[in-house]
Amino acid sequence: MLLAIIGVAIAGGLIGLDRTAVGQFMVSQPLCAASLAGWMLGDAATGLLVGAVLELIWLLDMPVGTFVPADSTVAAIFAVAVSILGSEGGVRLSSVGLGILLSILLAPVTMIADHMVREFNARIALHVQSDPVSVRKNGLARAHLSGLWFFFFKSFIVYLVFVPLGILAVRMFAHLPDQYHRAMELYVKLLPLLGVALVIRKLSVRTIDLFLSGGFIVAFVVTIVFHGSIPVIILLTVIAGLLGAKYYDQRT
């Protein structure tokens, strides 16, 4: 168990670098980070489930200017780790729900930790600028890349402290009456709708958007009338969205 927690902390720290410090290839997005964490812990399906639920919720919490959003990578990997490591004899959907619920509580912690890292980094910048000799001796690269350690350790320490607490909570939760488990199962099933609502709020100024309604009607007809499948719905809604956007562009 201890090795698994340390493994999660190391992997989580490395995946978290993609968030700000390295590349931003989006491996750190909840969908990918949670799937990777689940796969490493031997339950990719749980990872994928958590990733899909959290992806839309955190999708448009953007790092614009000096605003540092909550760390959705930590939230996703934490939820996967506590759900899998806290469950005995297979992961229950209710444990996944509790893992996600607990991950919300981590949001302010990750924001504070991110602020601290960025303040450390400011000291690095000041140090390099005030020491030109160091600059000549390739100190700039060393100083700049040392920021990677701060970003890594920020996530590493958060996992190391909070994953064991989360595991404990999930194990205690297992002994609660069945109603609480049904509640957390329902929670997991309703969260994607909250995610959809959050994205709609950011992408459209209207509550009832024409494109949203169009996509809904296409899916509704495909599902109810033609008994189609999700890939067909995706294909048709993408085509409908694209054609609608082109028509809208021409009109305006």
Place this chain on the structure above:
Amino acid sequence: MTSERSTITTGDLLRVVGRAFLIQASWSFERMQSLGFAYAIEPVLRKLYPEQKEFSDRLKLHMDYFNTQPYFASFILGAVVRIEQDRAEGRNALADVQGIKTVLMAPLGALGDSFFWGSLKPMAAVIAVAMVVGGIWWAPFIFLLFYNVWHIGLRVSLVFMGYRSSGDAVALLSRYRFTGWARQFKLISLAVLGGIVGGIALWRPELKPEFSMPDMMLAASAMAFTLLLVAVLRRGGSPLKLMLALAVLCIVLALTGVV
């Protein structure tokens, strides 16, 4: 300014591209990407200014405040390489490199935020989530592939474009229709979001709400619930509070025997 100066090669620009992926490694509130910018451009400056003092002075100049969208920083990096090259080779000794950085970073930051964070990423993610709820397990790979074709392709080409155009933002905007694409991607995302809710009857069993009602009613109820949440969010509801409120609602429904 001697004949020892070397001209910039494709290899030099590719080194800038490689280092640009680490531009935010030491991101801070006061300087933001300043150290990263200097780090990315350091090999080129070292080549252009063999004299230690001049190299050090130019490098320190690039440690001033800098912040833009990290992918679009590539365009400014390319432009600055060109300006530094011209300066080192005696063609444009008075060029205001800091001024050009300052002029470009804010508009490119806004453009990049709106295109990458506000439209391309949401569209890729919304499609990937639609695939997952439909039971397609390889959705994360599709997401990464689709996003990074744009991301890496643009990041590499923007360095070269910035270099060739000396930072001509008009040339950039006439070549790539970022604002038009952003609008299209947002509208496609909204259509797919509608599709996710409308196709709720086809969701994988772990995610499909189990209410005893026909598929038609389930889809209509899901859309009504989603729009209710949107209305609450528009009235200033915070996502975190809403997540907690949803958990409380689920517990109340379970304790009262509704589910």
